[in-house]
Amino acid sequence: MLYREAGDFKTTYVDDSQTFPIKFDRAGFWVTMAVAWLVIPFVINDYWASSLLVPFLIYAIAALGLNILTGYCGQVSLGTGGFMAVGAYACYKLMTAFPDVSILIHVVLAGGITAAVGAAFGLPSLRIKGFYLAVATLAAQFFLVWLFNKVAWFYNYSASGQINAPERLVAGVAVTGPNTPAWAQYLICLFFVTLCALVARNLTRGSTGRKWMAIRDMDIAAEIIGVNPLRAKLTAFAVSSFFVGVSGALFFAVYLGAVEVGEAFGIQKSFLVLFMIIIGGLGSIFGSFAGAAFLVIMPVALKWLGVDVLGWPTDLVAHFQLVIVGALIMFFLIKEPHGLAAIWRHIKEKLRLWPFPY
Amino acid sequence: MNIKTLIAAAVAGTMTAGSAVADLVIPDLSYRTGPYAAGGTPVSDGYQDYFNMLNARDGGIGGVPIRIVECETGYNTEKGVECYESTKGEGALIYQPLSTGITYQLIPKVTADNIPLHTMGYGRTSAANGEVFNWVFNYPANYWDAASVAVNYLLDENGGSLDGKTIALVYHNSAYGKEPIRTLEALSEMHGYDLSLIAVDHPGQEQKSQWLQIRRERPDYVLMWGWGVMNQVAVQEAANINFPMENFIGNWWAGSEHDVLPAGDAATGYKSLAMTRSADYPVFGHITEYVHDAGNAAGDGSNMGTVLYTRGMYAAMLAAEAIAKAQEIHGVAEITPAMMRDGMEALDITAERMAELGMPDIGPAFSVSCEDHGGTGLGLVQQWDAAAGVWNPLTDFIAPDNSVTDPLIAEDSAAFAAENNIEAGCL
Numbered sequence: 001m002l003y004r005e006a007g008d009f010k011t012t013y014v015d016d017s018q019t020f021p022i023k024f025d026r027a028g029f030w031v032t033m034a035v036a037w038l039v040i041p042f043v044i045n046d047y048w049a050s051s052l053l054v055p056f057l058i059y060a061i062a063a064l065g066l067n068i069l070t071g072y073c074g075q076v077s078l079g080t081g082g083f084m085a086v087g088a089y090a091c092y093k094l095m096t097a098f099p100d101v102s103i104l105i106h107v108v109l110a111g112g113i114t115a116a117v118g119a120a121f122g123l124p125s126l127r128i129k130g131f132y133l134a135v136a137t138l139a140a141q142f143f144l145v146w147l148f149n150k151v152a153w154f155y156n157y158s159a160s161g162q163i164n165a166p167e168r169l170v171a172g173v174a175v176t177g178p179n180t181p182a183w184a185q186y187l188i189c190l191f192f193v194t195l196c197a198l199v200a201r202n203l204t205r206g207s208t209g210r211k212w213m214a215i216r217d218m219d220i221a222a223e224i225i226g227v228n229p230l231r232a233k234l235t236a237f238a239v240s241s242f243f244v245g246v247s248g249a250l251f252f253a254v255y256l257g258a259v260e261v262g263e264a265f266g267i268q269k270s271f272l273v274l275f276m277i278i279i280g281g282l283g284s285i286f287g288s289f290a291g292a293a294f295l296v297i298m299p300v301a302l303k304w305l306g307v308d309v310l311g312w313p314t315d316l317v318a319h320f321q322l323v324i325v326g327a328l329i330m331f332f333l334i335k336e337p338h339g340l341a342a343i344w345r346h347i348k349e350k351l352r353l354w355p356f357p358y
Numbered sequence: 359m360n361i362k363t364l365i366a367a368a369v370a371g372t373m374t375a376g377s378a379v380a381d382l383v384i385p386d387l388s389y390r391t392g393p394y395a396a397g398g399t400p401v402s403d404g405y406q407d408y409f410n411m412l413n414a415r416d417g418g419i420g421g422v423p424i425r426i427v428e429c430e431t432g433y434n435t436e437k438g439v440e441c442y443e444s445t446k447g448e449g450a451l452i453y454q455p456l457s458t459g460i461t462y463q464l465i466p467k468v469t470a471d472n473i474p475l476h477t478m479g480y481g482r483t484s485a486a487n488g489e490v491f492n493w494v495f496n497y498p499a500n501y502w503d504a505a506s507v508a509v510n511y512l513l514d515e516n517g518g519s520l521d522g523k524t525i526a527l528v529y530h531n532s533a534y535g536k537e538p539i540r541t542l543e544a545l546s547e548m549h550g551y552d553l554s555l556i557a558v559d560h561p562g563q564e565q566k567s568q569w570l571q572i573r574r575e576r577p578d579y580v581l582m583w584g585w586g587v588m589n590q591v592a593v594q595e596a597a598n599i600n601f602p603m604e605n606f607i608g609n610w611w612a613g614s615e616h617d618v619l620p621a622g623d624a625a626t627g628y629k630s631l632a633m634t635r636s637a638d639y640p641v642f643g644h645i646t647e648y649v650h651d652a653g654n655a656a657g658d659g660s661n662m663g664t665v666l667y668t669r670g671m672y673a674a675m676l677a678a679e680a681i682a683k684a685q686e687i688h689g690v691a692e693i694t695p696a697m698m699r700d701g702m703e704a705l706d707i708t709a710e711r712m713a714e715l716g717m718p719d720i721g722p723a724f725s726v727s728c729e730d731h732g733g734t735g736l737g738l739v740q741q742w743d744a745a746a747g748v749w750n751p752l753t754d755f756i757a758p759d760n761s762v763t764d765p766l767i768a769e770d771s772a773a774f775a776a777e778n779n780i781e782a783g784c785l
Contacts, residue, residue, distance in 0.1 A: 046446075050440065051439075051444060055436070160462065160533035160536050161532070161533055164462070177466065257466060258465075260533050262532060263435060266560065313390075313428075314428045318390070318391040
């Protein structure tokens with residue numbers, strides 16, 4: 001009744017090819033945007049920002065990036081943590097080398113540098129596929145972490161090997177460093193998330209995205225119909241790495257403020273982002289957000305429930321977290337192998353028929 | 359009104375709100391899970407038991423009960439930040455995260471939020487310069503002291519010269535493990551030994567290649583900056599390649615019972631530094647009587663008397679003494695984090711006071727000042743006796759070479775001050 005195409009007349013081609021063809025979806029999108037941009041910044045506090053919203057937004061960018069590569073182009077990557085590290089260290093080097101340039105530019109440049117590194121590591125994808133490619137990207141993960149640990153230039157020769165984000169301002173308000181207000185931290189991440197999601201959505205439904213999906217579904221067939229696999233795969237690697245690099249830069253500069261490469265960008269980070277897109281849904285923009293939200297909010301919610309509400313010992317709750325998150329991942333994969341995005345799709349189909357299903 | 363004054367106003371607001379709370383809030387950022395739980399658990403047990411004992415025996419400190427808020431970090435910086443943000447609003451007086459990685463996250467945050475941070479024998483060494491790091495304390499000793507103490511001990515063993523000797527440093531490949539490198543390099547120029555650096559990646563279960571390298575290079579001495587499961591593996595691997603255990607010295611985080619027990623008899627002779635002396639202190643009787651017998655033991659209550667339990671209790675004692683000092687200075691019982699900082703800066707731990715508290719000679723006597731947040735830096739060397747199952751102290755407290763560490767601290771803290779636009783000075 002509420003959710004249907006009927007009655008929503010489109011009179012131009014632009015209207016016809018818009019992102020949300022259904023009125024209800026459009027309204028939902030604008031309400032979400034309004035809440036995210038106009039309501040949350042006024043009510044957010046330090047705890048909500050650093051424990052939930054900022055990590056959620058940053059992981060959402062990383063999940064978007066990996067989803068482009070794995071979900072849309074079909075190239076499995078286990079190098080996400082390493083590419084996030086490239087973004088973080090590029091951002092750090094740029095921030096310290098050019099302190100007068102805006103941090104916004106640095107974050108974008110960090111994404112660009114990561115894109116170049118990602119494309120270079122994507123070259124083997126032309127020769128190898130599937131599990132073998134996963135192993136090649138795994139090598140990238142370990143190599144990059146080793147590199148940032150080994151070469152002191154990357155961390156400006158600091159005694160501890162840590163990188164620390166100095167304070168940087170946007171429009172007179174600190175967005176990195178300890179004096180950052182929670183709303184500024186949130187807004188800068190939201191700004192990049194919105195931008196990245198719009199770009200990702202429009203890339204994936206345009207000709208570039210169709211080429212990626214053709215390669216994913218059958219690369220030989222794609223080649224025969226005229227898709228250049230070199231260009232398709234390398235653009236997927238570059239665009240994906242750009243997003244991952246932006247998320248790495250924000251993760252370091254805005255969220256944590258100080259980073260140690262082995263701990264922050266280790267192999268577990270690659271798996272975390274991979275789990276996000278698998279649980280959220282491969283090849284879906286909504287899925288990237290849903291997966292990131294699931295894996296960021298679930299542990300915090302369980303901790304709140306166990307420690308603050310039920311008063312259980314902290315170690316017991318920490319162990320239960322692993323058990324419950326693991327069980328939920330299995331449950332979702334058995335019940336809905338295509339992720340939260342598929343559940344969302346089913347709900348929408350049901351909604352179309354509601355209240356007169358047949 | 360610029361953003362700084364806004365923040366200052368907000369902080370002042372939270373502080374007045376904090377002082378309305380009727381107890382002394384001590385967050386315990388512990389880790390009882392993950393690869394570092396073996397070290398995190400006893401420290402946290404000792405930390406909590408001591409405060410619980412004060413609550414049961416004395417009704418808290420100065421008549422105000424202590425409330426411990428435990429939060430599990432798993433030695434993970436992201437969770438550590440989450441713990442900090444979720445506990446700071448409760449009026450937290452002091453943070454002791456027991457993790458160098460989390461410490462680096464928290465240094466800027468506590469400075470902005472005006473809450474003292476105490477990193478006892480870990481964390482950022484240059485925080486000893488209290489004029490730059492107003493809110494960070496690392497008394498009574500830090501890593502650069504530890505490195506210097508270890509070298510001084512070796513000098514003593516070798517008749518005052520290490521010329522031509524080789525020392526290998528096996529270190530956790532993180533901020534924690536990298537801290538002593540600078541000092542050891544400076545000392546190697548001074549004393550003429552060769553330093554070989556051997557990194558072990560987190561979590562440290564895989565050390566075959568590192569010890570193969572040691573077997574090939576045959577260094578005269580191996581120093582280790584390890585933590586968690588890495589220590590046990592290293593001791594076992596050293597035993598496997600028949601490295602002479604008496605030439606293998608861990609730092610004070612690599613010298614507890616659980617580190618050497620898995621290797622059995624082969625671990626006999628392994629040495630480690632220690633910043634607290636292990637003994638059967640009278641205070642344990644109080645903890646047993648008031649806490650354990652009442653069924654309130656932290657954890658499973660099995661760690662009492664171990665090296666790390668004693669150290670956790672020592673950390674709690676230093677915090678409790680600072681609270682008492684702050685109450686004395688400001689004349690109020692319900693103190694704020696800012697008052698706590700004043701108490702820590704005026705802290706004076708004497709031998710008499712330690713005896714009075716039921717822990718005679720547990721650590722060196724020291725006092726803190728605005729310029730010096732680092733304490734004396736003394737450490738002793740202890741050796742494991744597997745048959746008896748005890749750590750035997752080999753030396754008395756050894757002094758570090760301040761002529762090496764002081765310039766390094768001045769240099770590093772000046773770099774931090776320049777990076778963050780901090781004007782050095784006392785509060």
